[in-house]
Amino acid sequence: MSIASEIEKRRTFGIISHPDAGKTTLTEKLLLFGGAIQSAGAVKNNKIKKTATSDFMEIEKQRGISVATSVMAFHYSGKQINILDTPGHKDFAEDTFRTLTAVDSVILVVDVANGVEAQTERLMEVCRMRNTPVIIFINKLDRDGKESFDLLDELESKLNIRVRPLTWPIGMGDRFKGVYNLYRENLNLFQGNKTGISDEIVPIQDLSDPQLDELVGEEPAAELREEVEMIEGVYDPFNQDEYLAGELAPVFFGSAMNNFGVQELLDTFCEISPAPRGRETDLRKIEPTDSKFSGFVFKIHANLDPKHRDRIAFLRIVSGKFERNTFYKHVRLDKKMKFPNPTSFMAQDKSVIDEAYPGDVIGLYDSGNFKIGDTLNEGENFMFKGIPSFSPEMFMELENQDPMKSKQLDKGIRQLMDEGVAQLFIQQPGNRKIVGTVGQLQFEVINYRLEHEYGAKCRFVPKNFFKACWITTDNEEQLEEFKRAKTRYIAKDKEDNLVFLAETQFLLTMAEQDYPDITFHKTSEFKLEQV
Ligand code: G4P
Secondary structure, X not given: OOHHHHHHHEEEEEEEEOOOOOHHHHHHHHHHHOOOOOOOOOOHHHOOOHHHOOOHHHHHHHHHHOOOOOEEEEEEOOEEEEEEOOOOOHHHHHHHHHHHHHOOEEXXXXXXXXXXXXXXXXXXXXXXXXXXXXXXXXXXXXXXXXOHHHHHHHHHHHHOOEEEEOEEEEOOHHHOOEEEEOOOOEEEEOOOOOOOXXXXXXXXXXXXXXXXXXXXXXXXXXXXXXXXXXXXXXXXOOOHHHHHOOOEEEEEEOEOOOOEOHHHHHHHHHHHOOOOOOEEEOOOEEOOOOOOOEEEEEEEEEOOOOOOOOEEEEEEEEEOOEEOOOOEEEOOOOEEEOOOOOEEOEOOOOEEOOEEOOOOEEEEEEOOOOOOOOEEEOOOOOOEOOOOOEOOOEEEEEEEOOHHHHHHHHHHHHHHHHOOOOEEEEEOOOOEEEEEEOOHHHHHHHHHHHHHHHOOOEEEEEEOOOEEEEEEOXXXXXXXXXXXXXXXXXXXXXXXXXXXXXXXXXXXXXXXXXXXXXXXXXXXXHHHHHO
């Protein structure tokens, strides 16, 4: 098969949601359709339990298990589908943000009762930043929830995207009868069915068909007719180009737990979602069809066994064909490397592969050569852009507790930062290390891993910062003045970029007002805008 047809076959996406909306359940049902798993529960058991916030060892263990489910590939309807898992736990949000750089589209799961939640908004902001196409799945229609039209309005206003329903629910909760597929003009009748994949689908091209009344009852049928008329009146017909540009999100309704409405979602996904897309580098845009191989590392998974400090680097292939045992260039290190055991993640089994294509994610065993964001290619000097760091929300100063082990501490903290566990900011004088994370959990993880993997002991002292903002300006004079006035709040990130550590929103706003020529960025993505 030619590279072009390999590319065309692939669909690489992520499922995102606020915790508990049903991401894991939906993932599992999609895998059932793809024949990648045989029974419900297989994915669920790997899920990071929400109750375990303080029991991070348990979480780490589960993260270990979840390597196999970090990427789940299966075949369906002539396509090779790669689902990239995104941790739902909010303390791993950074991990999710980075994974979103490796997908070509996303499915967003929203709980019908809760609507748009905090994590939904943040994740969508990241998608909107890179115009990632989004399909929305409103879940748990077997329960009572918000009124469908209200929910659509809420999606539009809170997520800053236009929506277009492609299926429409008939009732909800106890009165839930099924969904009408506006896109394919058929009716899917609801029956609770947690494991199988059989739905009863009746073609109804014309909603005035009396069969509709027989199937769902007169009142619900009348309601459906009225609502569909409203939809057709209010919303423009679905436009695939707008979806692909990340401007319009098609909406589906269903119940993942009951495996209902999932097939409509998957079938439409296969039809409309984008094939692997190109990525920007600091030199030029690389298209998947470029003949030479290139890819980037978006995730690094540490081995949990402290005796084996090897790690798995997850590489997203952007262009060309990757081949086993072939020398490629690690651009940052300017070093040639080959990989005897690259793994793929088909159907939950890790297996060694000989070749891989754009859209694929492969695992490379690594003994410490890779950092998140690294580029691998056939020899050219370009680096992929846009693996952003986001401003952390919790800050602590790292203090060495064992002066005899300061080398181990330095090495350990550097490697953990390469894996993206947290962000490190260095403050002068004294090279003080400020560690920033999105959740308390990471501090426990760092503490534990430094001690068990590197034999170093540390202590964290809370810092009262609220945000880290990357600062840029053309006005050198103003920058110098700012640095003088804010010495205590200036730090550098791992790439020596200047960062302002703001203590409160008020102080940040004041700084923005007082130094109008300085731009305060909430993510390191500004580097993408600069080149
Ligand atoms: P997440 O990955 O987004 O965090 O959500 P997850 O799939 O774990 O689902 C969260 C809870 O919502 C689970 O219940 C799950 O069974 C339930 N759920 C998912 N889809 C539906 C649905 O369509 N209808 C209803 N009624 N519930 C749904 P749990 O009690 O937390 O876990 P479990 O004991 O059921 O495993």
